[in-house]
Amino acid sequence: MAATDTLAAPPRAATRPTPAIRxxxxxxxxxxxxxxxAWLVGILFFFPVLWMVLSSFKTxxxxxxxxxQFVFSxxxxxxxxxxxxxxxxxxxxxxxxxVVSVVAVLLLGTPAAFALSLxxxxxxxxxxxxxxxxxxxxxxxxxxxxxVAAEAVHMLDNVWTLVxxxxxxxxxxxxxxxxxxxxxxxxxxxxxxxxxxxxxxRSLREVILPVVSPGLAATALICAIFAWNEFFFAVxxxxxxxxxxxxxxxxxxxxxxxxxxxxAAAATIATLPVVLxxxxxxxxxxxxxxxxxxx
Amino acid sequence: MTAVTAPSAVPVGTIRSRSTRQVSWSxxxxxxxxxxxxxxxxxxxxxxxxxxxxxSWNLVRPGSRQFVGLANYVHVATDVQFRTALVNTxxxxxGTVIISMVIGVALAVLLDRKFLGRSVVRTLLxxxxxxxxxxxxxxxxxxxxxxxxxxxxxxxxxLVGHVVWLSRFPLASVMVEMIWQWTPFMxxxxxxxxxxxxxxVVEAAGVDGARxxxxxxxxxxxxxxxxxxxxVVLGAIYVVNEFDSIYxxxxxxxxxxxxxxxxxxxxxxxxxxxVGQSAAMGVVVLAGTILVATIxxxxxxxxxTGREEAA
Numbered sequence: 001m002a003a004t005d006t007l008a009a010p011p012r013a014a015t016r017p018t019p020a021i022r023x024x025x026x027x028x029x030x031x032x033x034x035x036x037x038a039w040l041v042g043i044l045f046f047f048p049v050l051w052m053v054l055s056s057f058k059t060x061x062x063x064x065x066x067x068x069q070f071v072f073s074x075x076x077x078x079x080x081x082x083x084x085x086x087x088x089x090x091x092x093x094x095x096x097x098x099v100v101s102v103v104a105v106l107l108l109g110t111p112a113a114f115a116l117s118l119x120x121x122x123x124x125x126x127x128x129x130x131x132x133x134x135x136x137x138x139x140x141x142x143x144x145x146x147x148v149a150a151e152a153v154h155m156l157d158n159v160w161t162l163v164x165x166x167x168x169x170x171x172x173x174x175x176x177x178x179x180x181x182x183x184x185x186x187x188x189x190x191x192x193x194x195x196x197x198x199x200x201x202r203s204l205r206e207v208i209l210p211v212v213s214p215g216l217a218a219t220a221l222i223c224a225i226f227a228w229n230e231f232f233f234a235v236x237x238x239x240x241x242x243x244x245x246x247x248x249x250x251x252x253x254x255x256x257x258x259x260x261x262x263x264a265a266a267a268t269i270a271t272l273p274v275v276l277x278x279x280x281x282x283x284x285x286x287x288x289x290x291x292x293x294x295x
Numbered sequence: 296m297t298a299v300t301a302p303s304a305v306p307v308g309t310i311r312s313r314s315t316r317q318v319s320w321s322x323x324x325x326x327x328x329x330x331x332x333x334x335x336x337x338x339x340x341x342x343x344x345x346x347x348x349x350x351s352w353n354l355v356r357p358g359s360r361q362f363v364g365l366a367n368y369v370h371v372a373t374d375v376q377f378r379t380a381l382v383n384t385x386x387x388x389x390g391t392v393i394i395s396m397v398i399g400v401a402l403a404v405l406l407d408r409k410f411l412g413r414s415v416v417r418t419l420l421x422x423x424x425x426x427x428x429x430x431x432x433x434x435x436x437x438x439x440x441x442x443x444x445x446x447x448x449x450x451x452x453x454l455v456g457h458v459v460w461l462s463r464f465p466l467a468s469v470m471v472e473m474i475w476q477w478t479p480f481m482x483x484x485x486x487x488x489x490x491x492x493x494x495x496v497v498e499a500a501g502v503d504g505a506r507x508x509x510x511x512x513x514x515x516x517x518x519x520x521x522x523x524x525x526x527v528v529l530g531a532i533y534v535v536n537e538f539d540s541i542y543x544x545x546x547x548x549x550x551x552x553x554x555x556x557x558x559x560x561x562x563x564x565x566x567x568x569x570v571g572q573s574a575a576m577g578v579v580v581l582a583g584t585i586l587v588a589t590i591x592x593x594x595x596x597x598x599x600t601g602r603e604e605a606a
Contacts, residue, residue: 031409031410032410034408034410035408035410035411035413037405038402038405038408038410038413038416039412039416041402041405041416042416042420045422045423045475045478045479046422046423047446048435048475049422049423049434051434051438051446052430052434052438064444065444066443066444067449068446108328108329108332109329111325111329112325112326112328112329112330114325115323115324115325115326127326127330130330131333133585133588134333134337134338136532136584136588137337137341137581137584137588138536138556138557138577138580138581138584139557140536140538140556140557140561140577140580141340141341141344141574141580142340142341142577143561144344144564144574144577145339145340145343145344145347146340148570149343164336165336167336168332168333168336169337171329171332171333172333175329225425228427229427229428229429231429231538231542232538232539232557232561235542236561245427246427246429246430246539249427249429249430249433250429250543253433258437260437260438263433263437264434264438267427267430267433270427270429270430271427271430274426274427275422275425275426278422278424278425279418279421279425282417282421285483286483286484286487
């Protein structure tokens, strides 16, 4: 019953004069209380991250205290230590794996999403089902053959192996996400391009791409986050040469022991790019993570 | 979609049937590179895994490889540790997804109100989700759960005394870390649902004298159902494959008390070098996932894409 009411209500409510009702939604004392509650919860959730960042500016002695210290004289010593421990090559590997795989995802995924967004036919939904299903399968069941194959062609501990795997890992998300953006392109635009006799590639490049470039950017961002944070493949098929930032973090523990201030500095550096990107693009994040289901 | 096509002079049905007949290779071709790539890189390995699972093959014993039929599966079926890992996986996934969703709904309702600095609070709340999973696990293991200088012990110590969280409650500790990471995701999905809700209806109900809780139960929750389902399905897809936090926080221990299936298979393959058995486990997990995923996929598909095409 509730569902039918919801469907029937909007047109009726739209004609109803609303000023009297609007006034009731002004912030009142209740909203102030809930606002305070929301702030407290927000700070509670954020606290571990804040603590990590604070600890990274402490000396080891100040980081290891029974009573948490909030006031201390900040030092950059731990950051200097992290940078001098050769984090650069790990960052370079992460950057290559991330950037190249994202470009490959866009090159392969855009045409595929375009083909899938043209007209809803039976085969379309089959193909979409297939793409999504590859994301659901437990990757751990595929790691052994991948490892054996990489070994056979001498591509273990090679950053290009990561590029291939990350491209495959992100393609399903990208195809779903880009299709949902392409569906928002008015179909007249496509029809018109087609009637002008424009070939598929031209209509893709000159008509569709300008309209969906914000969507492309969002897709790229999501794929970049996943690639940057990926750990399972990285730890299993790379060693000294091709290891990425998450592997560096883990290695940092075993080689240095548990020095929390140092680890906090390393973890802050490793995390910062994605946190900043995610803050900027909150809405796109939801869309990407829900495979474009949520606009 | 109908709203867009309706004004054109050609009846919708004509376009549809003509296009269905004329679907040419030029239309399908753009799909092929992505399809072939995904099949080769992600699907072929699964087939190979099935073949491996029928072999006895230990990497540290060269020449040990031989066809053994279903022997590995018999071993998996009688492996007590595998069963523990399976139960742990179910507990970890269900616990993380359900608790994150409950907190996520509460937070979304909170954030749907207007208050000073709402966007700042939203930004604070989503941050845990953005932290690199390996770093998050490290953070919880060292700064939060450490028995001597951890924050959790500092806050709860006066109440419950000193507890070595990661060895006393390993699975629960991992779950707390994962709930911390996943709650923002659930909150974002539910918040998107709340904000897509027509406010007129809620206002009208308020004017008609409905109490806030009744409005929430009768109007808001039914509207949110699809979003909650989507969050549960997507959360489950990611959480069931969780590896990072277990690897970082407990290494599956003590014993196998916090080992989940991905971690157990990893251990068997990369620490035990037993390709045949870990492949058999992989196939069992694969079969289970396909079963669950088929149901889950229908759910997402009918609830979102289906609506999109019907609208």
